[in-house]
Amino acid sequence: MISLVSTTKVYLEIIKQLREMITDDGLKPGDKIPSERELSERLNFGRSSVREALRALEMLGLIETRRGEGTFIRDFRDHRLVQLLSTFILQDEKAKTDVFETVELIEIDGLQLALRKMKSKDHEELLNWIRTVDVVRHSDFFYRIIRYADNYLLFRIWVILKEYYESLVPEPAQYSREDYLSLAEALAKRDEAKTLSAYRQLRNLSFK
Amino acid sequence: MISLVSTTKVYLEIIKQLREMITDDGLKPGDKIPSERELSERLNFGRSSVREALRALEMLGLIETRRGEGTFIRDFRDHRLVQLLSTFILQDEKAKTDVFETVELIEIDGLQLALRKMKSKDHEELLNWIRTVDVVRHSDFFYRIIRYADNYLLFRIWVILKEYYESLVPEPAQYSREDYLSLAEALAKRDEAKTLSAYRQLRNLSFK
């Protein structure tokens, strides 16, 4: 007897077809996708299976459902993903040190990229921001840095790790305006050694 | 009239209670959680709602369901992280260059950590492996490096990026045994500059 049952779970199959449907129809963030009942009919799966697929996508922040209106594609560039995870991960002590360590590595990576990619206009902008802003928040600073680094993937990774990080420490990191200023100046000079040492001073890193 | 309907969606409420249940009972990765039917009864929600909650958690990689057996807590350190995000992002040409760039950064990060953390025993083992193995596959080599770096989170990120990387290039990266050997030797000498230059030569990187 021929197996009519695909080995993959139905809800994953639905997600797959839904994705094809989205690309085929050229749907973009904000657009509405077909209703649950219509998907159920078009794809030949039960509505409950369709809903399971939608819940999975919703949890990932890829879609948004509004009762009485419909289901919409979200701008997945700002999905959360980790908020949930962080509450789970807290227990493992080793995981924490991994998070700290990795955040610092990624930030250094961002600095390295920024070092190569920042234009003088960017440097002016950054310095100006540091000088005029009320208080230099660490996450705001690196938000800018990694933007300048012009690598969206690295940016995403950093944001995710940052969320972990902030869920692990009681209060957000806070260093002095002077530290950020010297960091930004080292960047403007395109001086790698100075940049790294400025970062280390900021973080009070002991290693090399 | 008193609103009996919680404003939050039921499946989120179920996730919340499930989480409490897990911490209260001290369940750990690998442990089995109550069956769908039991959860449905204990929490007073329909089974389909329970299933929607489980699908959401499964999509995040927090649980694993096995037909006929039950639902189990996963080692959340294996969670997807960037996985889904990138499958959507891949279409973008800019995203590809981001992947390449980021993989290289992460590999350098791994090297830096390994530089600080590897024991002499590790160095022996690595050198021996390079000398005796049939062919030095790039992913195998860095698999080891990032293991030595002893940062599970970084390791997970690397594995994910590597998968994308390999899905973007026709054939896996392949460099000469000598290149890996000089890289390993530089590591053994704990010489940072030599290590980085060896990596750059391997990758034929133009930048500093």
Place this chain on the structure above:
DNA sequence: CCGCAATGGTGGTCAGACCACACATGTCTC
């Protein structure tokens, strides 16, 4: 023209049914 009730479409939830699978148990055969 405005305001409002009716209507239809949408997601949200539930109950029940049946299937597919894994495992433990019991039973039969040799």
Place this chain on the structure above:
DNA sequence: GAGACATGTGTGGTCTGACCACCATTGCGG
């Protein structure tokens, strides 16, 4: 007695149909 087989039970997997809650639109009456 030991091994092979059958069976039962519990589990996740899926579908159906029903009903509720909410939203937007329509169209009617003022």
